[in-house]
Amino acid sequence: PRLAVHFSNKNVYAQLIDDEAGKTIASASTKDQKGGLASASNAEMAAKVGKMIAERGKSAGVSSVVFDRGGFVYSSKVKALADAAREAGLQF
Numbered sequence: 001p002r003l004a005v006h007f008s009n010k011n012v013y014a015q016l017i018d019d020e021a022g023k024t025i026a027s028a029s030t031k032d033q034k035g036g037l038a039s040a041s042n043a044e045m046a047a048k049v050g051k052m053i054a055e056r057g058k059s060a061g062v063s064s065v066v067f068d069r070g071g072f073v074y075s076s077k078v079k080a081l082a083d084a085a086r087e088a089g090l091q092f
Contacts, residue, residue: 001025003053003065003085003092007077012046014053014081016062026056043080050084057090064091 006013016025030045032052057065072078086092 001057001062001065002068003057003090004068004070005072005078005081006070007041007046007072010041012041012049012077012081014049014085016053016057016060016065025060025062026053028052028056041077043076046077046081047084050081051088054085054088054090058088063089067092 002017002019004015004017011030013027013029015027017023018025028049030041030049033048057063067082069078069082074082082092
C-alpha cells in the first residue's frame, strides 16, 4: 500500500491506497478532528493526522507502506506527519 499525503492551505489529508486493487484502504484528515480551528494546516495537526492514519491502517491490517509525499518538500509538515505515523506503528 501507498501512504499518500496532500496539504492545502487549510487542511492536511492522508490516504492509504492499494494501487493494485484501485481502492482506498483508510483515510484521515484535519477535517476529522480540527474542531473549528481557523487553520489546521500546520506541523502539529499534520502529526495528529499521521498518528490517526497509522491507527486506521493498523486496524485495517496494514503495517508497512510506501511513503508518497506528493511532490511536497520533506520538511516541517511532511516530516511531522511521517514521524508520527512511524511512531504509531507504520513502517516505511
